[in-house]
Amino acid sequence: MKAIRFSQYGAPEVLTYEDVEQPVPGAGQVRIRVAATSFNGVDGNIRAGFMQGPIPVQLPHTPGSDVAGTVDARGEGVDSLRIGDRVIGFLGLTGQASAQYVLAPAELLAAAPTSIPLPDAAALPAVGLTAYQALFEHAGLTAGQRVLINGAGGAVGGYAIQLAKNAGAHVIAVAGARSAERAQNAGADEVIGYGTDLVEVVGEPVDVVLNLAPIQPGQLTGLAPLVRDGGVVVNTTVWMPAPSVPERGVRGIDMYVRGDAAQLAHLVSLIDQEELRVDVAERVALEDLASLHARAATGGVSGKVIVVPPAV
Numbered sequence: 202m203k204a205i206r207f208s209q210y211g212a213p214e215v216l217t218y219e220d221v222e223q224p225v226p227g228a229g230q231v232r233i234r235v236a237a238t239s240f241n242g243v244d245g246n247i248r249a250g251f252m253q254g255p256i257p258v259q260l261p262h263t264p265g266s267d268v269a270g271t272v273d274a275r276g277e278g279v280d281s282l283r284i285g286d287r288v289i290g291f292l293g294l295t296g297q298a299s300a301q302y303v304l305a306p307a308e309l310l311a312a313a314p315t316s317i318p319l320p321d322a323a324a325l326p327a328v329g330l331t332a333y334q335a336l337f338e339h340a341g342l343t344a345g346q347r348v349l350i351n352g353a354g355g356a357v358g359g360y361a362i363q364l365a366k367n368a369g370a371h372v373i374a375v376a377g378a379r380s381a382e383r384a385q386n387a388g389a390d391e392v393i394g395y396g397t398d399l400v401e402v403v404g405e406p407v408d409v410v411l412n413l414a415p416i417q418p419g420q421l422t423g424l425a426p427l428v429r430d431g432g433v434v435v436n437t438t439v440w441m442p443a444p445s446v447p448e449r450g451v452r453g454i455d456m457y458v459r460g461d462a463a464q465l466a467h468l469v470s471l472i473d474q475e476e477l478r479v480d481v482a483e484r485v486a487l488e489d490l491a492s493l494h495a496r497a498a499t500g501g502v503s504g505k506v507i508v509v510p511p512a513v
Contacts, residue, residue: 203511204300205490208261210250213494218487221263224304226276231307233288234273237320237507238265238298240485241327245494247294255439256294264490265298265508267291268305269313269323279307287313289469291326291460299490301510311465314472314479321481322469324356324505329468329477331458332360335435336368339454340409344369347407349399349427352414353389354380356480356505357437361411362387363477373403375414379503383480403427410434412443425451481507 202223207215226232244264246252272286282288290310297303313322335357336342348365350358354376365372366388374381374389375397384392393402406429412421418441425434425444433452436443443453471477482504485493488511496502 202301202513203487204263204297205265205487206261206263207248210248210253213245213248213491213498215248216264216491216494218490221300223302226274226279226304228277229279229306229308230276230304231272231279231282231288231310232274233268233270233298233303233305234513235268235270235298235301235303235510237269237323237484237509238296238303239267239323239327240490240493240497240502240506240508241266241294242497243294245497248494258295262295263297263299265292265300265303266294266296267323267326268296268298268303269319269321270303271319273302275307282307282310287319289313289322289326289465290462291330291458291465293460299487299508299510301487301513309460309462311462311469314469316473316475317479320484320507320509321479323507324479324481325468325472326460326465327458328356328505329360330461330464331357331437331456332364333464333468334458334461335411335437335456336361336364336409339435339456340411340433342368342370342409345371346409347371347373347405348409348411349373349375349403349407349424350389351375351410351412351416351424353384353387353392355413357413359383359387359480359505360477361413362389366390367471367476373407375399383504387478399424400426406432408432412436412438414438425453481505483507484509487511
């Protein structure tokens with residue numbers, strides 16, 4: 202089968218398009234014929250070697266955290282899925298879905314949406330679960346609350362805006378000039394540009410701040426004054442700690458996304474009920490993944506990109 206791998210850390214050129222042996226599922230696993238995976242920003246950091254501490258991988262490594270595809274083979278003990286089932290999943294940040302086939306634990310997979318093309322569903326798992334877990338598991342967002350999403354113009358931000366609005370929250374989106382329109386289209390009540398004095402503009406305190414942007418530590422700390430007493434700051438840029446203000450009861454939470462089939466199934470149901478929109482900015486062939494990494498390294502990628510392997 203065809204796959205993209207890197208055998209050493211480095212620039213995008215270390216990614217090579219190779220023939221590799223087709224994997225065989227073990228107990229509790231299925232093999233998926235990949236319709237698409239997706240590109241996530243952390244993929245470039247893993248490839249470059251910047252994440253060897255928190256996210257170690259064994260070389261040679263095939264990237265690809267998200268998968269949408271069709272069950273092709275089952276390992277021992279798998280009876281929840283059948284050959285031919287269309288599934289999606291988040292395989293973890295060391296997933297290996299940039300290939301024609303990938304192995305996945307059956308317990309991490311959910312049925313794919315029926316209302317959108319199967320490859321497009323690869324744009325959901327990692328970013329959709331990040332948004333859902335940040336808002337509801339960590340922040341406990343409820344109807345009537347105010348949430349500020351910093352970095353709202355990206356893929357996670359798009360889902361976070363939609364989910365927060367569906368929950369009855371008032372959403373304030375902070376986004377760059379290129380992505381402000383995307384945040385507005387996702388349903389934000391207010392859109393504020395980067396560089397604005399947020400303390401002055403936001404006015405009434407918010408219940409939740411969700412930081413999705415790779416900002417400086419001082420900028421992250423500066424988000425805490427926006428939060429009401431007893432509120433929460435949830436941070437997804439985990440190389441720096443979320444600020445807490447104990448004297449005001451403001452909690453800072455750093456989160457890592459995890460695979461969760463039940464949550465993913467809930468997000469799929471929202472898609473099929475037309476309550477959650479999947480936006481795909483680009484569709485890139487698997488063999489062009491190195492070029493995609495190179496563009497991303499220079500800021501040339503905006504929105505969610507899916508990566509499509511050749512047909513088998």
